[in-house]
Amino acid sequence: MDSAQHMQLIYVILAAALATFFTRIGGYVMITRLKRIPPRMEVALSAVPAAVLSTLVAPAFLSGGWDGALAMLVALVVGLRFSSLWMLFAGWLVVMAVRHTVM
Amino acid sequence: MTKDDFWQGVRGGFPVMLSASPFGALFGALAVDNGFSVYDAMLMSATVYAGASQMVGIELFGNNIQPWLIVLSIFAVNFRHILYSASIARHIRHFSGLQKFFGFFLLVDPQYAETEKRAERGEPISFAWYLGFAMIIYLPWQMMTLLGAIFGQMIGDPRAIGLDVLLPIYFMGLVLGFRRRDNWLPVVAVSSVVSVAAMHVVGSPWHVSIGAIAGILLAACLPLPAGARPSVNVEQEA
Structure with missing residues:
Protein backbone atom coordinates (compact mmCIF):
# COMPACT_ATOMS: atom_id res chain seq x y z
CA MET A 1 0.00 0.00 0.00
CA ASP A 2 1.58 3.34 -1.09
CA SER A 3 1.21 6.51 0.96
CA ALA A 4 -1.62 7.95 -1.19
CA GLN A 5 -3.62 4.76 -0.64
CA HIS A 6 -2.83 4.91 3.03
CA MET A 7 -4.07 8.51 3.30
CA GLN A 8 -7.24 7.39 1.56
CA LEU A 9 -7.71 4.64 4.13
CA ILE A 10 -7.35 7.18 6.95
CA TYR A 11 -10.01 9.34 5.30
CA VAL A 12 -12.32 6.34 4.90
CA ILE A 13 -11.94 5.47 8.59
CA LEU A 14 -12.63 9.05 9.70
CA ALA A 15 -15.63 9.36 7.35
CA ALA A 16 -16.95 6.06 8.72
CA ALA A 17 -16.51 7.37 12.26
CA LEU A 18 -18.47 10.52 11.40
CA ALA A 19 -21.21 8.49 9.65
CA THR A 20 -21.46 6.21 12.71
CA PHE A 21 -21.68 9.15 15.08
CA PHE A 22 -24.53 10.58 12.95
CA THR A 23 -26.44 7.31 13.37
CA ARG A 24 -25.89 7.45 17.12
CA ILE A 25 -27.15 10.99 17.57
CA GLY A 26 -29.57 11.18 14.62
CA GLY A 27 -32.56 9.53 16.26
CA TYR A 28 -32.19 11.77 19.29
CA VAL A 29 -32.01 14.91 17.16
CA MET A 30 -35.13 13.86 15.27
CA ILE A 31 -37.19 12.88 18.27
CA THR A 32 -36.39 15.92 20.39
CA ARG A 33 -38.07 18.07 17.72
CA LEU A 34 -41.31 16.41 18.80
CA LYS A 35 -42.85 17.78 22.00
CA ARG A 36 -44.66 14.57 22.93
CA ILE A 37 -44.30 10.92 22.03
CA PRO A 38 -47.61 9.57 20.69
CA PRO A 39 -48.61 6.15 22.15
CA ARG A 40 -48.08 4.40 18.81
CA MET A 41 -44.56 5.75 18.60
CA GLU A 42 -44.00 4.66 22.19
CA VAL A 43 -44.89 1.02 21.37
CA ALA A 44 -42.86 1.24 18.17
CA LEU A 45 -39.80 2.40 20.13
CA SER A 46 -40.30 -0.42 22.64
CA ALA A 47 -40.10 -2.86 19.75
CA VAL A 48 -36.78 -1.48 18.44
CA PRO A 49 -34.28 -3.67 20.28
CA ALA A 50 -36.00 -7.02 19.60
CA ALA A 51 -36.63 -6.03 15.98
CA VAL A 52 -33.07 -4.95 15.23
CA LEU A 53 -31.32 -7.73 17.09
CA SER A 54 -33.52 -10.38 15.41
CA THR A 55 -32.13 -9.26 12.05
CA LEU A 56 -28.62 -10.02 13.31
CA VAL A 57 -29.66 -13.47 14.59
CA ALA A 58 -32.00 -14.98 11.97
CA PRO A 59 -29.68 -14.73 8.94
CA ALA A 60 -26.81 -16.10 11.02
CA PHE A 61 -28.98 -19.05 12.03
CA LEU A 62 -29.70 -19.95 8.40
CA SER A 63 -26.28 -19.25 6.90
CA GLY A 64 -23.96 -20.43 9.66
CA GLY A 65 -24.09 -24.13 8.73
CA TRP A 66 -25.92 -26.88 10.64
CA ASP A 67 -23.30 -26.93 13.40
CA GLY A 68 -23.77 -23.22 14.06
CA ALA A 69 -27.56 -23.61 13.92
CA LEU A 70 -27.44 -26.49 16.43
CA ALA A 71 -25.23 -24.40 18.74
CA MET A 72 -27.71 -21.53 18.54
CA LEU A 73 -30.68 -23.81 19.30
CA VAL A 74 -28.94 -25.23 22.38
CA ALA A 75 -27.97 -21.71 23.47
CA LEU A 76 -31.60 -20.62 23.02
CA VAL A 77 -32.83 -23.35 25.37
CA VAL A 78 -30.10 -22.52 27.90
CA GLY A 79 -30.97 -18.82 27.60
CA LEU A 80 -34.56 -19.44 28.71
CA ARG A 81 -33.22 -20.20 32.19
CA PHE A 82 -29.65 -18.93 32.46
CA SER A 83 -27.63 -15.78 31.73
CA SER A 84 -26.06 -14.90 28.40
CA LEU A 85 -22.58 -15.97 29.49
CA TRP A 86 -23.95 -19.52 29.96
CA MET A 87 -25.58 -19.27 26.54
CA LEU A 88 -22.24 -18.36 24.99
CA PHE A 89 -20.50 -21.17 26.84
CA ALA A 90 -23.13 -23.78 25.90
CA GLY A 91 -23.18 -22.73 22.24
CA TRP A 92 -19.41 -22.68 22.05
CA LEU A 93 -19.24 -26.14 23.69
CA VAL A 94 -21.70 -27.60 21.16
CA VAL A 95 -19.93 -26.17 18.13
CA MET A 96 -16.52 -27.31 19.36
CA ALA A 97 -17.84 -30.80 20.15
CA VAL A 98 -19.45 -31.12 16.72
CA ARG A 99 -16.48 -29.76 14.77
CA HIS A 100 -13.88 -31.84 16.55
CA THR A 101 -15.80 -35.12 16.62
CA VAL A 102 -18.51 -35.44 13.96
CA MET A 103 -17.16 -33.17 11.20
CA MET B 1 -23.05 7.83 45.25
CA THR B 2 -21.62 8.85 41.89
CA LYS B 3 -18.58 6.68 42.48
CA ASP B 4 -20.85 3.76 43.46
CA ASP B 5 -22.85 4.25 40.28
CA PHE B 6 -19.67 4.23 38.21
CA TRP B 7 -18.48 0.94 39.70
CA GLN B 8 -21.94 -0.57 39.42
CA GLY B 9 -21.73 0.25 35.71
CA VAL B 10 -18.27 -1.31 35.47
CA ARG B 11 -19.52 -4.52 37.10
CA GLY B 12 -22.58 -4.59 34.84
CA GLY B 13 -20.47 -4.18 31.71
CA PHE B 14 -17.90 -6.78 32.70
CA PRO B 15 -19.65 -9.82 31.11
CA VAL B 16 -20.19 -7.77 27.94
CA MET B 17 -16.49 -6.96 27.88
CA LEU B 18 -15.64 -10.66 28.21
CA SER B 19 -17.91 -11.65 25.34
CA ALA B 20 -16.81 -8.73 23.13
CA SER B 21 -13.06 -9.22 23.69
CA PRO B 22 -12.63 -12.13 21.25
CA PHE B 23 -14.26 -9.98 18.57
CA GLY B 24 -11.92 -7.07 19.31
CA ALA B 25 -8.96 -9.40 18.87
CA LEU B 26 -10.53 -10.94 15.78
CA PHE B 27 -11.08 -7.48 14.29
CA GLY B 28 -7.46 -6.53 14.91
CA ALA B 29 -6.21 -9.71 13.32
CA LEU B 30 -8.50 -9.50 10.27
CA ALA B 31 -7.75 -5.78 9.79
CA VAL B 32 -4.00 -6.46 9.52
CA ASP B 33 -4.81 -9.36 7.22
CA ASN B 34 -6.73 -6.92 4.96
CA GLY B 35 -3.88 -4.43 4.60
CA PHE B 36 -4.39 -2.23 7.66
CA SER B 37 -1.43 -1.25 9.81
CA VAL B 38 -1.72 -1.83 13.56
CA TYR B 39 -2.33 1.93 13.95
CA ASP B 40 -5.08 1.95 11.29
CA ALA B 41 -6.88 -0.84 13.13
CA MET B 42 -6.61 1.03 16.42
CA LEU B 43 -7.77 4.29 14.81
CA MET B 44 -10.86 2.52 13.51
CA SER B 45 -11.68 0.85 16.85
CA ALA B 46 -11.19 4.14 18.71
CA THR B 47 -13.25 6.36 16.37
CA VAL B 48 -15.90 4.08 14.80
CA TYR B 49 -16.31 1.75 17.80
CA ALA B 50 -18.94 -0.54 16.26
CA GLY B 51 -17.73 -4.13 15.91
CA ALA B 52 -19.95 -5.53 13.18
CA SER B 53 -19.50 -2.48 10.94
CA GLN B 54 -15.74 -2.50 11.51
CA MET B 55 -15.70 -6.10 10.25
CA VAL B 56 -17.70 -5.07 7.18
CA GLY B 57 -15.35 -2.12 6.62
CA ILE B 58 -12.13 -4.14 6.58
CA GLU B 59 -13.74 -6.81 4.42
CA LEU B 60 -14.74 -4.22 1.78
CA PHE B 61 -11.41 -2.40 2.00
CA GLY B 62 -9.57 -5.68 1.48
CA ASN B 63 -11.63 -6.20 -1.69
CA ASN B 64 -10.74 -2.72 -3.07
CA ILE B 65 -14.33 -1.46 -3.00
CA GLN B 66 -14.74 2.30 -3.71
CA PRO B 67 -14.32 4.48 -0.58
CA TRP B 68 -17.85 5.96 -0.74
CA LEU B 69 -19.35 2.47 -0.82
CA ILE B 70 -17.33 1.39 2.23
CA VAL B 71 -18.55 4.41 4.20
CA LEU B 72 -22.13 3.86 3.01
CA SER B 73 -22.02 0.19 4.06
CA ILE B 74 -20.72 1.07 7.50
CA PHE B 75 -23.49 3.66 7.75
CA ALA B 76 -26.07 1.02 6.76
CA VAL B 77 -24.82 -1.54 9.29
CA ASN B 78 -24.94 1.13 12.00
CA PHE B 79 -28.26 2.58 10.88
CA ARG B 80 -30.00 0.80 13.77
CA HIS B 81 -28.31 3.26 16.15
CA ILE B 82 -30.70 5.96 14.89
CA LEU B 83 -33.48 3.90 16.44
CA TYR B 84 -31.46 3.43 19.65
CA SER B 85 -30.78 7.14 20.08
CA ALA B 86 -34.44 7.96 19.45
CA SER B 87 -35.52 5.32 21.96
CA ILE B 88 -32.94 6.25 24.62
CA ALA B 89 -33.75 10.00 24.54
CA ARG B 90 -36.49 9.46 27.15
CA HIS B 91 -33.98 8.13 29.67
CA ILE B 92 -31.05 10.54 29.33
CA ARG B 93 -32.74 13.92 29.04
CA HIS B 94 -31.02 14.99 32.29
CA PHE B 95 -27.51 14.57 30.79
CA SER B 96 -25.60 17.79 30.01
CA GLY B 97 -24.69 18.59 26.40
CA LEU B 98 -21.18 17.22 26.73
CA GLN B 99 -22.45 14.12 28.55
CA LYS B 100 -24.91 13.51 25.70
CA PHE B 101 -22.06 13.89 23.19
CA PHE B 102 -20.01 11.16 24.88
CA GLY B 103 -23.14 9.16 25.68
CA PHE B 104 -24.11 8.92 22.02
CA PHE B 105 -20.55 8.30 20.86
CA LEU B 106 -20.43 5.25 23.18
CA LEU B 107 -23.94 3.97 22.29
CA VAL B 108 -23.20 0.37 21.23
CA ASP B 109 -25.80 -2.46 21.23
CA PRO B 110 -25.25 -3.73 24.81
CA GLN B 111 -25.00 -0.16 26.11
CA TYR B 112 -28.41 0.53 24.63
CA ALA B 113 -29.92 -2.76 25.82
CA GLU B 114 -28.65 -2.34 29.40
CA THR B 115 -29.79 1.28 29.59
CA GLU B 116 -33.30 0.26 28.47
CA LYS B 117 -33.39 -2.64 30.94
CA ARG B 118 -32.20 -0.43 33.78
CA ALA B 119 -34.83 2.19 32.97
CA GLU B 120 -37.47 -0.54 32.82
CA ARG B 121 -36.54 -1.65 36.35
CA GLY B 122 -37.09 1.95 37.45
CA GLU B 123 -33.43 2.55 38.34
CA PRO B 124 -31.95 5.98 37.52
CA ILE B 125 -29.71 6.32 34.44
CA SER B 126 -26.92 8.44 35.91
CA PHE B 127 -24.03 9.54 33.71
CA ALA B 128 -21.62 7.89 36.16
CA TRP B 129 -23.33 4.52 35.70
CA TYR B 130 -23.50 5.01 31.91
CA LEU B 131 -19.81 5.93 31.71
CA GLY B 132 -18.73 3.04 33.94
CA PHE B 133 -20.65 0.56 31.78
CA ALA B 134 -19.19 2.13 28.61
CA MET B 135 -15.55 2.32 29.72
CA ILE B 136 -15.26 -1.34 30.74
CA ILE B 137 -16.25 -2.13 27.14
CA TYR B 138 -14.54 0.71 25.22
CA LEU B 139 -11.04 0.54 26.76
CA PRO B 140 -10.63 -3.26 26.53
CA TRP B 141 -11.97 -3.06 22.95
CA GLN B 142 -8.99 -0.85 22.08
CA MET B 143 -6.57 -3.12 23.90
CA MET B 144 -7.93 -6.29 22.29
CA THR B 145 -7.74 -4.63 18.85
CA LEU B 146 -4.06 -3.94 19.51
CA LEU B 147 -3.38 -7.45 20.79
CA GLY B 148 -5.31 -9.01 17.92
CA ALA B 149 -3.45 -6.93 15.35
CA ILE B 150 -0.08 -7.85 16.86
CA PHE B 151 -0.76 -11.54 17.36
CA GLY B 152 -3.06 -11.88 14.34
CA GLN B 153 -1.40 -14.93 12.93
CA MET B 154 -1.77 -16.82 16.21
CA ILE B 155 -5.58 -16.80 16.01
CA GLY B 156 -5.44 -18.72 12.76
CA ASP B 157 -8.83 -20.02 11.67
CA PRO B 158 -11.56 -18.49 13.91
CA ARG B 159 -13.88 -21.39 13.04
CA ALA B 160 -11.47 -23.96 14.44
CA ILE B 161 -11.78 -22.44 17.90
CA GLY B 162 -15.52 -21.78 17.54
CA LEU B 163 -15.35 -17.97 17.53
CA ASP B 164 -17.84 -17.54 14.69
CA VAL B 165 -20.91 -18.66 16.68
CA LEU B 166 -20.35 -16.31 19.61
CA LEU B 167 -21.64 -13.09 18.03
CA PRO B 168 -25.10 -14.37 16.91
CA ILE B 169 -25.56 -16.20 20.22
CA TYR B 170 -24.72 -13.01 22.08
CA PHE B 171 -27.29 -11.06 20.04
CA MET B 172 -29.82 -13.86 20.64
CA GLY B 173 -29.32 -13.47 24.39
CA LEU B 174 -30.13 -9.78 24.05
CA VAL B 175 -33.30 -10.61 22.10
CA LEU B 176 -34.39 -13.05 24.84
CA GLY B 177 -33.82 -10.36 27.45
CA PHE B 178 -36.71 -8.36 25.98
Whole structure:
Protein backbone atom coordinates (compact mmCIF):
# COMPACT_ATOMS: atom_id res chain seq x y z
CA MET A 1 0.00 0.00 0.00
CA ASP A 2 1.58 3.34 -1.09
CA SER A 3 1.21 6.51 0.96
CA ALA A 4 -1.62 7.95 -1.19
CA GLN A 5 -3.62 4.76 -0.64
CA HIS A 6 -2.83 4.91 3.03
CA MET A 7 -4.07 8.51 3.30
CA GLN A 8 -7.24 7.39 1.56
CA LEU A 9 -7.71 4.64 4.13
CA ILE A 10 -7.35 7.18 6.95
CA TYR A 11 -10.01 9.34 5.30
CA VAL A 12 -12.32 6.34 4.90
CA ILE A 13 -11.94 5.47 8.59
CA LEU A 14 -12.63 9.05 9.70
CA ALA A 15 -15.63 9.36 7.35
CA ALA A 16 -16.95 6.06 8.72
CA ALA A 17 -16.51 7.37 12.26
CA LEU A 18 -18.47 10.52 11.40
CA ALA A 19 -21.21 8.49 9.65
CA THR A 20 -21.46 6.21 12.71
CA PHE A 21 -21.68 9.15 15.08
CA PHE A 22 -24.53 10.58 12.95
CA THR A 23 -26.44 7.31 13.37
CA ARG A 24 -25.89 7.45 17.12
CA ILE A 25 -27.15 10.99 17.57
CA GLY A 26 -29.57 11.18 14.62
CA GLY A 27 -32.56 9.53 16.26
CA TYR A 28 -32.19 11.77 19.29
CA VAL A 29 -32.01 14.91 17.16
CA MET A 30 -35.13 13.86 15.27
CA ILE A 31 -37.19 12.88 18.27
CA THR A 32 -36.39 15.92 20.39
CA ARG A 33 -38.07 18.07 17.72
CA LEU A 34 -41.31 16.41 18.80
CA LYS A 35 -42.85 17.78 22.00
CA ARG A 36 -44.66 14.57 22.93
CA ILE A 37 -44.30 10.92 22.03
CA PRO A 38 -47.61 9.57 20.69
CA PRO A 39 -48.61 6.15 22.15
CA ARG A 40 -48.08 4.40 18.81
CA MET A 41 -44.56 5.75 18.60
CA GLU A 42 -44.00 4.66 22.19
CA VAL A 43 -44.89 1.02 21.37
CA ALA A 44 -42.86 1.24 18.17
CA LEU A 45 -39.80 2.40 20.13
CA SER A 46 -40.30 -0.42 22.64
CA ALA A 47 -40.10 -2.86 19.75
CA VAL A 48 -36.78 -1.48 18.44
CA PRO A 49 -34.28 -3.67 20.28
CA ALA A 50 -36.00 -7.02 19.60
CA ALA A 51 -36.63 -6.03 15.98
CA VAL A 52 -33.07 -4.95 15.23
CA LEU A 53 -31.32 -7.73 17.09
CA SER A 54 -33.52 -10.38 15.41
CA THR A 55 -32.13 -9.26 12.05
CA LEU A 56 -28.62 -10.02 13.31
CA VAL A 57 -29.66 -13.47 14.59
CA ALA A 58 -32.00 -14.98 11.97
CA PRO A 59 -29.68 -14.73 8.94
CA ALA A 60 -26.81 -16.10 11.02
CA PHE A 61 -28.98 -19.05 12.03
CA LEU A 62 -29.70 -19.95 8.40
CA SER A 63 -26.28 -19.25 6.90
CA GLY A 64 -23.96 -20.43 9.66
CA GLY A 65 -24.09 -24.13 8.73
CA TRP A 66 -25.92 -26.88 10.64
CA ASP A 67 -23.30 -26.93 13.40
CA GLY A 68 -23.77 -23.22 14.06
CA ALA A 69 -27.56 -23.61 13.92
CA LEU A 70 -27.44 -26.49 16.43
CA ALA A 71 -25.23 -24.40 18.74
CA MET A 72 -27.71 -21.53 18.54
CA LEU A 73 -30.68 -23.81 19.30
CA VAL A 74 -28.94 -25.23 22.38
CA ALA A 75 -27.97 -21.71 23.47
CA LEU A 76 -31.60 -20.62 23.02
CA VAL A 77 -32.83 -23.35 25.37
CA VAL A 78 -30.10 -22.52 27.90
CA GLY A 79 -30.97 -18.82 27.60
CA LEU A 80 -34.56 -19.44 28.71
CA ARG A 81 -33.22 -20.20 32.19
CA PHE A 82 -29.65 -18.93 32.46
CA SER A 83 -27.63 -15.78 31.73
CA SER A 84 -26.06 -14.90 28.40
CA LEU A 85 -22.58 -15.97 29.49
CA TRP A 86 -23.95 -19.52 29.96
CA MET A 87 -25.58 -19.27 26.54
CA LEU A 88 -22.24 -18.36 24.99
CA PHE A 89 -20.50 -21.17 26.84
CA ALA A 90 -23.13 -23.78 25.90
CA GLY A 91 -23.18 -22.73 22.24
CA TRP A 92 -19.41 -22.68 22.05
CA LEU A 93 -19.24 -26.14 23.69
CA VAL A 94 -21.70 -27.60 21.16
CA VAL A 95 -19.93 -26.17 18.13
CA MET A 96 -16.52 -27.31 19.36
CA ALA A 97 -17.84 -30.80 20.15
CA VAL A 98 -19.45 -31.12 16.72
CA ARG A 99 -16.48 -29.76 14.77
CA HIS A 100 -13.88 -31.84 16.55
CA THR A 101 -15.80 -35.12 16.62
CA VAL A 102 -18.51 -35.44 13.96
CA MET A 103 -17.16 -33.17 11.20
CA MET B 1 -23.05 7.83 45.25
CA THR B 2 -21.62 8.85 41.89
CA LYS B 3 -18.58 6.68 42.48
CA ASP B 4 -20.85 3.76 43.46
CA ASP B 5 -22.85 4.25 40.28
CA PHE B 6 -19.67 4.23 38.21
CA TRP B 7 -18.48 0.94 39.70
CA GLN B 8 -21.94 -0.57 39.42
CA GLY B 9 -21.73 0.25 35.71
CA VAL B 10 -18.27 -1.31 35.47
CA ARG B 11 -19.52 -4.52 37.10
CA GLY B 12 -22.58 -4.59 34.84
CA GLY B 13 -20.47 -4.18 31.71
CA PHE B 14 -17.90 -6.78 32.70
CA PRO B 15 -19.65 -9.82 31.11
CA VAL B 16 -20.19 -7.77 27.94
CA MET B 17 -16.49 -6.96 27.88
CA LEU B 18 -15.64 -10.66 28.21
CA SER B 19 -17.91 -11.65 25.34
CA ALA B 20 -16.81 -8.73 23.13
CA SER B 21 -13.06 -9.22 23.69
CA PRO B 22 -12.63 -12.13 21.25
CA PHE B 23 -14.26 -9.98 18.57
CA GLY B 24 -11.92 -7.07 19.31
CA ALA B 25 -8.96 -9.40 18.87
CA LEU B 26 -10.53 -10.94 15.78
CA PHE B 27 -11.08 -7.48 14.29
CA GLY B 28 -7.46 -6.53 14.91
CA ALA B 29 -6.21 -9.71 13.32
CA LEU B 30 -8.50 -9.50 10.27
CA ALA B 31 -7.75 -5.78 9.79
CA VAL B 32 -4.00 -6.46 9.52
CA ASP B 33 -4.81 -9.36 7.22
CA ASN B 34 -6.73 -6.92 4.96
CA GLY B 35 -3.88 -4.43 4.60
CA PHE B 36 -4.39 -2.23 7.66
CA SER B 37 -1.43 -1.25 9.81
CA VAL B 38 -1.72 -1.83 13.56
CA TYR B 39 -2.33 1.93 13.95
CA ASP B 40 -5.08 1.95 11.29
CA ALA B 41 -6.88 -0.84 13.13
CA MET B 42 -6.61 1.03 16.42
CA LEU B 43 -7.77 4.29 14.81
CA MET B 44 -10.86 2.52 13.51
CA SER B 45 -11.68 0.85 16.85
CA ALA B 46 -11.19 4.14 18.71
CA THR B 47 -13.25 6.36 16.37
CA VAL B 48 -15.90 4.08 14.80
CA TYR B 49 -16.31 1.75 17.80
CA ALA B 50 -18.94 -0.54 16.26
CA GLY B 51 -17.73 -4.13 15.91
CA ALA B 52 -19.95 -5.53 13.18
CA SER B 53 -19.50 -2.48 10.94
CA GLN B 54 -15.74 -2.50 11.51
CA MET B 55 -15.70 -6.10 10.25
CA VAL B 56 -17.70 -5.07 7.18
CA GLY B 57 -15.35 -2.12 6.62
CA ILE B 58 -12.13 -4.14 6.58
CA GLU B 59 -13.74 -6.81 4.42
CA LEU B 60 -14.74 -4.22 1.78
CA PHE B 61 -11.41 -2.40 2.00
CA GLY B 62 -9.57 -5.68 1.48
CA ASN B 63 -11.63 -6.20 -1.69
CA ASN B 64 -10.74 -2.72 -3.07
CA ILE B 65 -14.33 -1.46 -3.00
CA GLN B 66 -14.74 2.30 -3.71
CA PRO B 67 -14.32 4.48 -0.58
CA TRP B 68 -17.85 5.96 -0.74
CA LEU B 69 -19.35 2.47 -0.82
CA ILE B 70 -17.33 1.39 2.23
CA VAL B 71 -18.55 4.41 4.20
CA LEU B 72 -22.13 3.86 3.01
CA SER B 73 -22.02 0.19 4.06
CA ILE B 74 -20.72 1.07 7.50
CA PHE B 75 -23.49 3.66 7.75
CA ALA B 76 -26.07 1.02 6.76
CA VAL B 77 -24.82 -1.54 9.29
CA ASN B 78 -24.94 1.13 12.00
CA PHE B 79 -28.26 2.58 10.88
CA ARG B 80 -30.00 0.80 13.77
CA HIS B 81 -28.31 3.26 16.15
CA ILE B 82 -30.70 5.96 14.89
CA LEU B 83 -33.48 3.90 16.44
CA TYR B 84 -31.46 3.43 19.65
CA SER B 85 -30.78 7.14 20.08
CA ALA B 86 -34.44 7.96 19.45
CA SER B 87 -35.52 5.32 21.96
CA ILE B 88 -32.94 6.25 24.62
CA ALA B 89 -33.75 10.00 24.54
CA ARG B 90 -36.49 9.46 27.15
CA HIS B 91 -33.98 8.13 29.67
CA ILE B 92 -31.05 10.54 29.33
CA ARG B 93 -32.74 13.92 29.04
CA HIS B 94 -31.02 14.99 32.29
CA PHE B 95 -27.51 14.57 30.79
CA SER B 96 -25.60 17.79 30.01
CA GLY B 97 -24.69 18.59 26.40
CA LEU B 98 -21.18 17.22 26.73
CA GLN B 99 -22.45 14.12 28.55
CA LYS B 100 -24.91 13.51 25.70
CA PHE B 101 -22.06 13.89 23.19
CA PHE B 102 -20.01 11.16 24.88
CA GLY B 103 -23.14 9.16 25.68
CA PHE B 104 -24.11 8.92 22.02
CA PHE B 105 -20.55 8.30 20.86
CA LEU B 106 -20.43 5.25 23.18
CA LEU B 107 -23.94 3.97 22.29
CA VAL B 108 -23.20 0.37 21.23
CA ASP B 109 -25.80 -2.46 21.23
CA PRO B 110 -25.25 -3.73 24.81
CA GLN B 111 -25.00 -0.16 26.11
CA TYR B 112 -28.41 0.53 24.63
CA ALA B 113 -29.92 -2.76 25.82
CA GLU B 114 -28.65 -2.34 29.40
CA THR B 115 -29.79 1.28 29.59
CA GLU B 116 -33.30 0.26 28.47
CA LYS B 117 -33.39 -2.64 30.94
CA ARG B 118 -32.20 -0.43 33.78
CA ALA B 119 -34.83 2.19 32.97
CA GLU B 120 -37.47 -0.54 32.82
CA ARG B 121 -36.54 -1.65 36.35
CA GLY B 122 -37.09 1.95 37.45
CA GLU B 123 -33.43 2.55 38.34
CA PRO B 124 -31.95 5.98 37.52
CA ILE B 125 -29.71 6.32 34.44
CA SER B 126 -26.92 8.44 35.91
CA PHE B 127 -24.03 9.54 33.71
CA ALA B 128 -21.62 7.89 36.16
CA TRP B 129 -23.33 4.52 35.70
CA TYR B 130 -23.50 5.01 31.91
CA LEU B 131 -19.81 5.93 31.71
CA GLY B 132 -18.73 3.04 33.94
CA PHE B 133 -20.65 0.56 31.78
CA ALA B 134 -19.19 2.13 28.61
CA MET B 135 -15.55 2.32 29.72
CA ILE B 136 -15.26 -1.34 30.74
CA ILE B 137 -16.25 -2.13 27.14
CA TYR B 138 -14.54 0.71 25.22
CA LEU B 139 -11.04 0.54 26.76
CA PRO B 140 -10.63 -3.26 26.53
CA TRP B 141 -11.97 -3.06 22.95
CA GLN B 142 -8.99 -0.85 22.08
CA MET B 143 -6.57 -3.12 23.90
CA MET B 144 -7.93 -6.29 22.29
CA THR B 145 -7.74 -4.63 18.85
CA LEU B 146 -4.06 -3.94 19.51
CA LEU B 147 -3.38 -7.45 20.79
CA GLY B 148 -5.31 -9.01 17.92
CA ALA B 149 -3.45 -6.93 15.35
CA ILE B 150 -0.08 -7.85 16.86
CA PHE B 151 -0.76 -11.54 17.36
CA GLY B 152 -3.06 -11.88 14.34
CA GLN B 153 -1.40 -14.93 12.93
CA MET B 154 -1.77 -16.82 16.21
CA ILE B 155 -5.58 -16.80 16.01
CA GLY B 156 -5.44 -18.72 12.76
CA ASP B 157 -8.83 -20.02 11.67
CA PRO B 158 -11.56 -18.49 13.91
CA ARG B 159 -13.88 -21.39 13.04
CA ALA B 160 -11.47 -23.96 14.44
CA ILE B 161 -11.78 -22.44 17.90
CA GLY B 162 -15.52 -21.78 17.54
CA LEU B 163 -15.35 -17.97 17.53
CA ASP B 164 -17.84 -17.54 14.69
CA VAL B 165 -20.91 -18.66 16.68
CA LEU B 166 -20.35 -16.31 19.61
CA LEU B 167 -21.64 -13.09 18.03
CA PRO B 168 -25.10 -14.37 16.91
CA ILE B 169 -25.56 -16.20 20.22
CA TYR B 170 -24.72 -13.01 22.08
CA PHE B 171 -27.29 -11.06 20.04
CA MET B 172 -29.82 -13.86 20.64
CA GLY B 173 -29.32 -13.47 24.39
CA LEU B 174 -30.13 -9.78 24.05
CA VAL B 175 -33.30 -10.61 22.10
CA LEU B 176 -34.39 -13.05 24.84
CA GLY B 177 -33.82 -10.36 27.45
CA PHE B 178 -36.71 -8.36 25.98
CA ARG B 179 -39.20 -11.25 25.86
CA ARG B 180 -41.58 -9.74 28.43
CA ARG B 181 -42.27 -6.69 26.31
CA ASP B 182 -45.58 -6.24 24.47
CA ASN B 183 -45.71 -7.76 20.98
CA TRP B 184 -42.33 -9.43 21.48
CA LEU B 185 -43.00 -12.67 19.59
CA PRO B 186 -44.71 -11.15 16.51
CA VAL B 187 -41.99 -8.49 16.28
CA VAL B 188 -39.18 -11.04 16.52
CA ALA B 189 -40.90 -13.35 14.00
CA VAL B 190 -41.54 -10.62 11.43
CA SER B 191 -38.10 -9.01 11.74
CA SER B 192 -36.43 -12.41 11.43
CA VAL B 193 -38.38 -13.48 8.34
CA VAL B 194 -38.12 -10.09 6.60
CA SER B 195 -34.39 -9.77 7.28
CA VAL B 196 -33.74 -13.19 5.77
CA ALA B 197 -35.90 -12.37 2.74
CA ALA B 198 -34.23 -8.95 2.36
CA MET B 199 -30.79 -10.53 2.53
CA HIS B 200 -31.66 -12.64 -0.51
CA VAL B 201 -33.51 -9.92 -2.44
CA VAL B 202 -31.69 -6.66 -1.58
CA GLY B 203 -28.52 -8.04 -0.02
CA SER B 204 -26.36 -7.37 3.01
CA PRO B 205 -26.06 -5.02 4.90
CA TRP B 206 -29.48 -3.48 4.09
CA HIS B 207 -31.34 -6.54 5.40
CA VAL B 208 -30.61 -5.28 8.92
CA SER B 209 -32.44 -1.97 8.49
CA ILE B 210 -35.25 -3.44 6.36
CA GLY B 211 -35.96 -6.31 8.77
CA ALA B 212 -35.87 -4.00 11.78
CA ILE B 213 -38.23 -1.46 10.23
CA ALA B 214 -40.71 -4.25 9.35
CA GLY B 215 -40.89 -5.40 12.99
CA ILE B 216 -41.20 -1.84 14.29
CA LEU B 217 -43.96 -0.97 11.82
CA LEU B 218 -45.80 -4.12 12.89
CA ALA B 219 -45.61 -3.06 16.55
CA ALA B 220 -46.91 0.40 15.64
CA CYS B 221 -49.87 -1.11 13.73
CA LEU B 222 -50.90 -3.79 16.26
CA PRO B 223 -53.68 -2.84 18.72
CA LEU B 224 -52.29 -0.82 21.62
CA PRO B 225 -51.80 -2.87 24.81
CA ALA B 226 -54.41 -2.26 27.51
CA GLY B 227 -52.04 -0.68 30.01
CA ALA B 228 -50.41 1.68 27.52
CA ARG B 229 -48.64 4.54 29.23
CA PRO B 230 -49.86 8.05 28.45
CA SER B 231 -47.61 10.06 26.17
CA VAL B 232 -44.77 11.77 27.97
CA ASN B 233 -42.80 14.94 27.50
CA VAL B 234 -39.52 14.07 25.85
CA GLU B 235 -37.23 17.00 26.06
CA GLN B 236 -38.09 20.06 28.08
CA GLU B 237 -35.22 22.23 26.93
CA ALA B 238 -35.31 21.29 23.26
